[in-house]
Amino acid sequence: MEGKTKYISLADFDERIDEITAQLVHAAENVGFFSISDHGVSADEIETMFGTSEAFFQLPDDVKQKVAWNPNNVGWEKMSQVRPSTGAADTKESYQLQFGENMKGLWMSDEHVPGFEAKCLSFMHRMQKVSEKLMICFARGLGFPDDFFIKVHDISRSNSQSVFRLLHYYATPETNDGKIYHRAGAHTDWAFLTVLFQREGQSGLEICPGREAATQFALGDGWTKVELKAGDAICNIGDLLMSWSDDRFKSTFHRVKAPCEPGDYYGERYSMGFFSQPNKDAIIQGPKKKYPMVTGEQFTANAMQKYFSALKAKTESMAGDSSKTLAAESSASVVEAAA
Numbered sequence: 486m487e488g489k490t491k492y493i494s495l496a497d498f499d500e501r502i503d504e505i506t507a508q509l510v511h512a513a514e515n516v517g518f519f520s521i522s523d524h525g526v527s528a529d530e531i532e533t534m535f536g537t538s539e540a541f542f543q544l545p546d547d548v549k550q551k552v553a554w555n556p557n558n559v560g561w562e563k564m565s566q567v568r569p570s571t572g573a574a575d576t577k578e579s580y581q582l583q584f585g586e587n588m589k590g591l592w593m594s595d596e597h598v599p600g601f602e603a604k605c606l607s608f609m610h611r612m613q614k615v616s617e618k619l620m621i622c623f624a625r626g627l628g629f630p631d632d633f634f635i636k637v638h639d640i641s642r643s644n645s646q647s648v649f650r651l652l653h654y655y656a657t658p659e660t661n662d663g664k665i666y667h668r669a670g671a672h673t674d675w676a677f678l679t680v681l682f683q684r685e686g687q688s689g690l691e692i693c694p695g696r697e698a699a700t701q702f703a704l705g706d707g708w709t710k711v712e713l714k715a716g717d718a719i720c721n722i723g724d725l726l727m728s729w730s731d732d733r734f735k736s737t738f739h740r741v742k743a744p745c746e747p748g749d750y751y752g753e754r755y756s757m758g759f760f761s762q763p764n765k766d767a768i769i770q771g772p773k774k775k776y777p778m779v780t781g782e783q784f785t786a787n788a789m790q791k792y793f794s795a796l797k798a799k800t801e802s803m804a805g806d807s808s809k810t811l812a813a814e815s816s817a818s819v820v821e822a823a824a
């Protein structure tokens with residue numbers, strides 16, 4: 486098992502596609518995480534998008550509440566995503582955006598953030614192009630036609646499920662006050678593929694390489710810190726691509742560390758992730774048919790069910806602490822976030 490993040494350049498994509506495919510497939514089969522550069526979205530564009538995200542999160546909560554999260558997996562939530570690994574809500578807020586009809590009435594208005602919808606959609610289309618490059622390589626790696634995954638991640642269709650997620654983690658006190666400020670508890674992403682940016686100087690993302698973590702939710706296993714240059718993206722395989730590849734590609738546990746040690750970053754933190762998810766009617770089955778065929782919609786429903794039963798098991802095992810259990814259960818209706 487390899488512990489280091491792989492740095493893969495997508496420069497001269499068409500000419501270097503065989504080499505890039507080999508690198509991506511190797512990283513997907515081993516670590517499950519890799520960093521990409523020269524992906525076509527410039528560091529300036531990314532920083533501008535972070536600026537727009539910051540403008541949104543700086544709005545008062547009662548304004549953000551106008552675009553509150555709903556079970557279509559869109560909208561704004563705050564301190565409500567409970568992870569089965571921790572049994573506690575992540576200390577963050579996030580705003581999930583999609584391309585299609587689910588966004589009706591859920592775009593923050595120009596009055597509050599000028600040009601918000603147009604700016605986000607334009608960036609989301611750029612992210613889709615990055616994901617499509619990776620999709621071609623993964624299709625080749627699995628022996629599918631080049632456009633196999635692209636066709637079923639069609640963002641122009643109304644049943645597109647792909648999500649762009651803006652994230653804002655709160656600053657935490659630098660003195661250790663005995664509390665644990667879970668930023669994003671250990672988890673795997675259940676979607677197809679994630680492409681994520683973290684702002685330079687705002688580290689915290691850590692991965693647990695390979696899927697066969699020795700402990701449940703990878704807690705207690707070795708974590709590798711992810712450091713990125715401005716403009717680079719960190720990508721990971723989601724549970725869906727893991728099963729679609731008959732488990733050849735690894736959906737890796739990762740977390741945003743609860744700061745607690747000298748050298749950890751305690752300040753507020755921004756990140757943003759693009760989660761590719763197949764259209765609801767996509768037919769999902771690996772080349773070796775390891776798992777029964779499911780549709781995109783069924784896969785999502787199964788992932789939710791797995792999530793809720795893991796969460797229930799966790800809250801039940803948090804022995805004797807009924808207040809924590811209640812807190813987790815009351816938040817459970819708003820945790821179907823993208824990952």
Ligand SMILES: O=C(O)CCC(=O)C(=O)O
Pocket residue numbers: 650652669674681683690739740741756757758823824
């Ligand atoms: O904010 C990050 O760096 C990671 C976020 C993440 O893992 C997620 O939203 O699934």
Ligand SMILES: [Fe+2]
Pocket residue numbers: 672673674739824
């Ligand atoms: Fe994640």
